[in-house]
Amino acid sequence: MKNSKISSVSALEILDSRGNPTIKVYVRLEDGTLGTASVPSGASTGSNEAIELRDGADRYGGKGVLKAVENVNTEIAGALTGKWATDQRVIDDVMIRLDGTENKDRLGANAILGVSMAVARAGANISGLPLYQYLGGAGTPRIPVPCMNILNGGEHADNSVDFQEFMLIPDGAPNFREGLRYVSETFHHLKSILNRKGLATSVGDEGGFAPNCKSNEEAVELITQAIGEAGYEPGKDLSIGIDSAANSFSPNLNNQYDLKWSGKGKALSKDLIDLTGKWLDNYPIILWEDPLSEGDWEGFAQFTKKYGDRIEVVGDDIFVTNTKFISKGIELKTANAALIKLNQIGTVSETIDAVRMCREAGWRYFLSHRSGETEDSFLADFAVAMDGGHLKSGSACRGERLAKYNRLLEIEHELKGHSEYRWS
Incomplete structure (x- = not known):
């Protein structure tokens, strides 16, 4: 496309x-078209994720990113200036080769991803297309069902709950707008319940409440109660999803688990698998992410064999949006879905490859934010483009979470009824 060559790349x-x-990255094209993107960061991370480049030393407690910024402004900018912004895969491949490491730890996955996303935005802008259509192509778009984190634990909150996320899923809503209303209303009813019980209504990293529950199960009980008090029917209007983030309580990142905050003590894979069965019988749970740790491939496969025909079993830390690990998971029947996070792998093209692999295997794929987010709404467009059917982007509060949900409201409005809203 005329004038779609990159004239400058910069970051701050x-x-x-x-x-x-x-x-934050800025990509400007020869005709002045601009694409920008900001990069998220995770707290609960898999050991095989692409590596964020941090500065170390004293500044920002060692978490500064000036080295990554410099890499964008020098090496990456030099390599991409004059390239066509609409050649996304070419751009991403150039950066991957320039970095030259398996996990992007030389230039930094944060540097590479920021440029990759900004290039995609610039390509969409010069093409005169919304980002979701530019990346997803023609056809009837599907607006994802929001899986809203309304109660936090684990590494996302300083409380007594082992499991990291308890999500509300409005799979019974007629459209995204109403689905968002269902979960927002239930979120506020949960706050009222917590207040009545004298439990904290402060929120964790992703905006969910972070009370000190007596047990992990009490968290599910409270959410189920909130669904009913909001006037909805559990399992019909609203369902529940759980992210155990089992790495956070697995001392060997394999088959040993320590539920010390819930007073359960030591546990093995079998104990958690048996616990799941009891919960599935009693609560409207339709999705369970990272029920076991990233090294527990055998336990994951047993979990999926036992419950995979009842719920979506999602691998996050075990797969890290990497086709090498997703391929292994497909072969071993480790799960039946993969969590998809752009910054786990580090480029838009590689993330699309992970989605395509899941789709071709008949797996579901669950688009996700990170606990450290920005106001950038790239993820919302990307979720629509990938046609995954569901997305998690945090709770019904905090601007960096609502930026994604509000962008989805805009997309649904722009499509004027020419979109789908369905769980599967």
Whole structure:
């Protein structure tokens, strides 16, 4: 496309939702078209994720990203100037080769991803297309069902709950607008319940409440109660999803688990698998992410064999949006879905490859934010483009979470009824 060559690439250090440094990238084309992107950061991370480049030393407690910014402004800018912004895969491949490491730890996955996303935005802008259509192509778009984190635990909150996320899923809503209303109303009813019980209504990293529950199960009980008090029917209007983030309580990152905060003590894979069965019988749970740790491939496969025909079993830390690990998971029947996070792998093209692999295997794929987010709404457009059917982007509060949900409201409005809203 005429004038779609990159004329400049630059970056600066900004702050994410936790007040930690991250990168914002600007890609300008020859005709003046601009694409920008800001990069998220995770707290609960898999050991095989692409590596964020941090500065170390004393500045920002070692979390500064000036080295990554410099890499964008020098090496990456030099390599991409004059390239066509509409050649996304070419751009991403150039950066991957320039970095030359398996996990992007030389230039930094944060530097590479920021440029990759900004290039995609610039390509969409010069093409005169919304980002979701530019990346997803023609056809009837599907607006994802929001899986809203309304109660936090684990590494996302300083409380007594082992499991990291308890999500509300409005799979019974007629459209995204109403689905967002269902979960927002239930979120506020949950706050009222917590107040009545004398439990804290402060929120964790992703905006969910972070009370000191007596047990992990009490968290599910409270959410189920909130669904009913909001006037909805559990399992019909609203369902529940759980992210155990089991790495955070697995001392060997394999088959040993320590539920010390819930008073359960030591546990093995079998104990958690048996616990799941009891919960599935009693609560409207339709999705369970990272029920076991990233090294527990055998336990994951047993979990999926036992419950995979009842719920979506999602691998996050075990797969890290990497086709090498997703391919292994497909072969071993480790799960039936993969979580998809742009910054786990580090480029838009590689993320699309992970989605395509899941789709071709008949797996579901669950688009996700990170706990350290920005106001950038790239993820919302990307979720529509990938046609995954569901997305998690945090709770019904905090601007960096609502930026994604509000962007989806805009997309649904722009499409004027020419979109789908369905769980599967």
